[in-house]
Amino acid sequence: xxxxxxxxxxxxxxxxxxxxxxxxxxxxxxxxxxxxxxxxxxxxxxxxxxxxxxxxxxxxxxxxxxxxxxxxxxxxxxxxxxxxxxxxxxxxxxxxxxxxxxxxxxxxxxxxxxxxxxxxxxxxxxxxxxxxxxxxxxxxxxxxxxxxxxxxxxxxxxxxxxxxxxxxxxxxxxxxxxxxxxxxxxxxxxxxxxxxxxxxxxxxxxxxxxxxxxxxxxxxxxx
Amino acid sequence: xxxxxxxxxxxxxxxxxxxxxxxxxxxxxxxxxxxxxxxxxxxxxxxxxxxxxxxxxxxxxxxxxxxxxxxxxxxxxxxxxxxxxxxxxxxxxxxxxxxxxxxxxxxxxxxxxxxxxxxxxxxxxxxxxxxxxxxxxxxxxxxxxxxxxxxxxxxxxxxxxxxxxxxxxxxxxxxxxxxxxxxxxxxxxxxxxxxxxxxxxxxxxxxxxxxxxxxxxxxxxxxxxx
Numbered sequence: 067x068x069x070x071x072x073x074x075x076x077x078x079x080x081x082x083x084x085x086x087x088x089x090x091x092x093x094x095x096x097x098x099x100x101x102x103x104x105x106x107x108x109x110x111x112x113x114x115x116x117x118x119x120x121x122x123x124x125x126x127x128x129x130x131x132x133x134x135x136x137x138x139x140x141x142x143x144x145x146x147x148x149x150x151x152x153x154x155x156x157x158x159x160x161x162x163x164x165x166x167x168x169x170x171x172x173x174x175x176x177x178x179x180x181x182x183x184x185x186x187x188x189x190x191x192x193x194x195x196x197x198x199x200x201x202x203x204x205x206x207x208x209x210x211x212x213x214x215x216x217x218x219x220x221x222x223x224x225x226x227x228x229x230x231x232x233x234x235x236x237x238x239x240x241x242x243x244x245x246x247x248x249x250x251x252x253x254x255x256x257x258x259x260x261x262x263x264x265x266x267x268x269x270x271x272x273x274x275x276x277x278x279x280x281x282x283x284x285x286x287x288x289x
Numbered sequence: 290x291x292x293x294x295x296x297x298x299x300x301x302x303x304x305x306x307x308x309x310x311x312x313x314x315x316x317x318x319x320x321x322x323x324x325x326x327x328x329x330x331x332x333x334x335x336x337x338x339x340x341x342x343x344x345x346x347x348x349x350x351x352x353x354x355x356x357x358x359x360x361x362x363x364x365x366x367x368x369x370x371x372x373x374x375x376x377x378x379x380x381x382x383x384x385x386x387x388x389x390x391x392x393x394x395x396x397x398x399x400x401x402x403x404x405x406x407x408x409x410x411x412x413x414x415x416x417x418x419x420x421x422x423x424x425x426x427x428x429x430x431x432x433x434x435x436x437x438x439x440x441x442x443x444x445x446x447x448x449x450x451x452x453x454x455x456x457x458x459x460x461x462x463x464x465x466x467x468x469x470x471x472x473x474x475x476x477x478x479x480x481x482x483x484x485x486x487x488x489x490x491x492x493x494x495x496x497x498x499x500x501x502x503x504x505x506x507x508x509x510x511x512x513x514x515x
Contacts, residue, residue, distance in 0.1 A: 134511070136364060137364070137508060137509045137511075137512035138360050138364075138509075139509075140509045140510070140511060141511055144511060145511045145512075145513065146511055146512045146513070147512075147513050147514075147515060148512065148513070148514050148515070149514075149515050150514075152364065153364070153365075154361065154364050156357075156361070159357045160357050160358055160361050161358060162299070162303050162354075162355075162358055163303075164302070164303040164306040164307060165299060165302060165303055169299060169302065172295065172299075173295060173296070173299045173362070174361075174362065174365045176291060176292055176295040176296075176366075176367075177292065177362055177365030177366035177367045178365055178366050179366065205306070221361070221365075224365070225365060225366070
């Protein structure tokens with residue numbers, strides 16, 4: 067069975083951005099899981115100051131595409147170019163339950179070359195933008211699922227990367243947090259970052275610059 | 290160096306906060322020890338292998354538990370070697386603490402020819418156990434499979450005759466050799482042979498674990514940063 071998806075025709079392109087620097091360029095991405103071809107020649111180009119959404123039905127390969135872009139998974143064919151640094155936010159988990167959020171800032175900040183104070187300051191600022199005030203020494207395992215996911219978002223953006231890859235990052239968010247999350251995305255776009263969001267929330271697609279629709283051919287609908 | 294130390298510090302904190310699991314793991318050597326308390330040699334051997342099991346199991350759980358976060362840390366700038374060395378340092382520190390506690394328990398409760406060799410055997414056991422657990426954690430799909438493998442290794446170590454050449458392929462052969470020296474005297478066991486074996490096994494385990502981690506966290510060929 068070949069439910070080939072995500073060909074270049076699946077991309078809805080924002081206009082008037084060709085003069086901006088390309089931050090993410092994925093070409094001809096092919097990925098199979100055993101005999102099932104999930105991605106078949108997918109292209110995605112995102113420039114600085116752009117937000118791209120990857121949409122599609124369950125199992126369409128949205129997370130697979132994002133992991134390939136992050137270098138966490140190898141495609142069977144295709145290549146990816148990233149200009150600058152990248153941050154990746156997984157769909158869930160990705161944190162250490164017996165550490166506090168501040169300790170996560172410190173640990174991830176070290177990887178980004180930040181000292182403890184700077185990592186803590188940036189982490190708290192990003193958390194504040196998601197309406198999350200960090201208080202006390204609460205272990206991550208004792209946080210709600212939504213707050214844990216906010217921590218993942220904060221950690222992905224901690225080093226101020228040029229490219230942010232966010233895999234359905236708002237799972238467990240309440241409505242207010244969801245709105246705050248998109249405000250953060252738009253502020254990153256204004257700051258010249260390239261942002262790719264895997265989403266199934268189609269109501270946000272009118273506010274992104276590009277849409278990569280990975281829905282299988284028969285059911286594909288463009289924005 | 291900062292990255293290794295920070296990784297070690299956070300791993301150690303995470304480990305020490307899992308008090309229930311740590312408590313249960315620490316009881317294992319004590320149960321082994323008390324079960325053979327009246328037979329000095331056996332009591333010390335069982336307790337020391339129990340320490341090996343406890344430290345290896347802690348390393349195994351730590352390694353499996355870190356699988357989701359390590360790719361993200363690598364993306365944030367950590368090198369695979371820094372992540373591996375940080376985790377190893379943390380487990381060696383924890384293992385040393387456990388070895389010291391059991392050295393005190395054994396030396397207070399038993400009369401041995403060479404107390405120093407008993408302490409050395411416990412420390413060497415922790416040295417071998419940490420990378421053994423990390424290796425198991427790196428190659429098994431889940432911690433359950435790793436725990437079963439570890440039980441098999443410790444069980445084999447307890448029943449196989451250490452005088453056989455084939456026994457030397459087991460990771461804790463050094464423990465039994467040094468303890469034989471400590472309890473029965475130089476005529477029956479060799480401290481140097483035990484130490485050499487431990488160093489060789491540790492280097493082998495560390496190399497294997499480091500290689501598996503480097504492969505798992507490698508930069509994929511399709512991705513190019515400019």
